[in-house]
């Protein structure tokens with residue numbers, strides 16, 4: 001069931017919104033429960049499709065899953081069932097999301113074998129997995145890819161730590177290698193490691209389970225392998241991509257919004273990147289307060305040239321917020337170049353914004369120039385299909401700011417990353433219905 005939203009835009013919103021737990025952190029943390037036979041309790045788990053699918057996969061794999069409360073689960077991987085992992089059912093289940101790939105590192109480290117279909121996730125260009133397998137093979141695994149079945153397998157009698165220089169700072173790749181190295185023999189050093197807050201959270205949790213990881217937050221991780229990991233408790237950070245989306249929503253709809261409990265110290269360059277678009281936002285305790293603004297003006301570089309916002313591995317700007325930056329720029333005063341360096345097919349949704357009246361030139365698959373309308377001519381409501389999770393949310397924000405009615409089909413793409421998004425938007429005054 002893919003579902004549709006009907007939105008009547010042009011309303012100012014008002015009130016408080018609380019970000020959900022971080023999707024991409026949850027996917028890493030849930031995979032890590034396989035590393036121990038003891039109980040791991042995880043809180044602030046977002047109730048979203050991708051995460052729920054991963055929890056179901058863990059259950060089918062034999063992990064005991066207990067729901068303590070909303071977003072609060074206990075997992076115990078004391079017995080697992082490899083028949084499921086080798087079955088056609090898992091070939092379908094594992095392929096439904098991207099995050100399932102991070103089951104491989106823990107499976108390999110704990111059981112000496114790991115299997116995975118080509119994972120799903122956003123269709124946003126090539127999404128290679130070479131870095132994952134490069135790292136796991138360097139630790140001693142044998143790798144096989146069945147090209148007919150699109151099925152990966154890894155086997156290892158034992159894993160041995162070593163110096164690994166990653167060819168790219170892959171987020172999920174680093175997570176996979178760290179989890180395997182935590183139970184390998186000896187010392188592993190991972191250079192050019194990704195260091196997103198998701199990974200920092202994972203490493204801190206592994207240390208609480210008895211791992212010995214240092215260099216957390218840097219691109220050089222040192223992992224002294226241990227023979228056994230124990231249980232722990234972990235609470236997910238608020239989702240920084242959601243937080244950025246609500247900042248964009250407030251600006252586009254001229255709304256006064258407070259985003260609660262954002263964990264400001266983990267937001268990196270996100271707040272300042274929105275400020276460069278002229279959006280006022282204030283830190284108030286651990287909340288972000290965004291006053292209602294009639295207009296916002298994009299800054300220029302010091303030499304007077306047009307501002308560029310581009311993505312980069314952390315602590316650079318996350319690619320997952322570029323579609324929000326782009327949509328917000330359509331109603332700013334001034335011009336912006338959005339440069340999506342990581343993914344080839346993430347900017348094509350701009351055609352829909354152009355249909356709605358936005359002034360955008362797609363220069364090539366990676367770059368779009370936006371000429372802001374300075375809130376003088378609102379976007380027009382239209383019918384659209386959500387192409388991917390973040391573009392879907394960007395289109396939703398465009399629809400909430402637009403004059404008239406919009407229809408967004410394929411909202412499964414939005415639901416896979418945002419918990420009860422219609423309910424939470426309604427609570428701050430949005431006119432949105434799930435039809």
Ligand SMILES: CC(=O)N[C@H]1[C@@H](OP(=O)(O)OP(=O)(O)OC[C@H]2O[C@@H](n3ccc(=O)[nH]c3=O)[C@H](O)[C@@H]2O)O[C@H](CO)[C@@H](O)[C@@H]1O
Pocket residue numbers: 024027098099126127128168169170171172173194313318319320341342343
């Ligand atoms: C489930 C999950 O956590 N998904 C996130 C994860 O995906 P994922 O872990 O799949 O993404 P990777 O970090 O592996 O790479 C993302 C893309 O960037 C390219 N790349 C990466 C690193 C680098 O130094 N240079 C480079 O060009 C890769 O070739 C790839 O095309 O990280 C991405 C990048 O932040 C996010 O968009 C995804 O939301």
Ligand SMILES: C=C(OP(=O)(O)O)C(=O)O
Pocket residue numbers: 023024050097098099120121122320389390417
């Ligand atoms: C691209 C994303 O997700 P996934 O990696 O799960 O496709 C995302 O979270 O923006």
